[in-house]
Amino acid sequence: MAAIPKPSQDNEATVFVIDDDAGVRASLQTLLRSVGLRVNTFGSTDEFLAGRMPDAPSCIVLDVRLPGVSGLDFQAKLIQSSIQIPVIFITGHGDIPMTVRAMKAGAVEFLPKPFRDQDLLDAVQVGLDRDRVRRENDRATANLMSAYQTLTAREQQVMALVTSGLMNKQVAADIGVSEVTVKVHRGNVMHKMGAKSFADLVRMADTLGIRQTKP
Template structure:
């Protein structure tokens, strides 16, 4: 089994490098694993190679943009069943399938379950590189969305209970005067709270705040 390339720790005060994308290959064919490793490394991708599903599940997956190149036929478990297992255990890996014995029902099942591509052996190197590139773009997008959601949640948690209450009312469409009547405050006090929560949430407009409330699931 080959692990991802080891990278030196950054010096104190040095800018932190963005981790290179990693292609995780799961196939019991040693020659194919090595060939794919060479192919992916030739375009600057890191690679992690596994011969069995058990090896992959026991490994610590790299915290970097990544995808899984997965053979349909594996010892002990089929690639399609492994795809189902990953989905059930919330392991978020865009998958590129490869097989020497593909058929339409198999392809349909894989794609309906979220596979990025389904390549039949022997495949062209460029087809594999294109499929992996598309999968990594998907994973990058998911990571960026999760990071944005996490940052938004942190901003929301920094609001006071009163500010959260007013945010819920304002984003539900109530005017300041109506909010004041609802919470038992003066209108000027509501305006102050509203200004503070807009600043804390980094919302430039009410529309921004409404979108944030929707993303957070804030309801009145």
């Protein structure tokens, strides 16, 4: 399993370039910096894993052929370790099977050398945008989970049941309380979760994966 790089407090979007060719690293660094992007370069995947990651949107420009672990194998290790950094592959020795494998695993782009500077810049922008959206979604989910954890055990139970489509009367019969009590719990759930409507609460339950299906 790949070791997760330690986070830093820096929040500037960053492009990581991993290539064993110093000339390529320098060229890509110059190109990316020319459009105002922050760039960190590494000669191997081990160097990257030993570094610190900014707590900000990022992506990796990764050479397919590297000493030791190949770029494709490194991509697989990142996925196995739940490191969800978008990857843009570059290679001077690519083929269709490589491309298919990389794209199926979620790569942003697979660029054969020599590639147009603009093609790389476009792919990097897509990667950073993708990571920005993922991070926003992760924060939203974390906030939802924090709100959910403020619910009592009974309120969590009621939320799961009402968002599964059961009427208050059915929920009351299912958990052995009065319908009035269910209404009180339901109101507390709406308030604590910050739900603006019942449809909003259902979306929250879907995001948290807590909706129940009656057998």
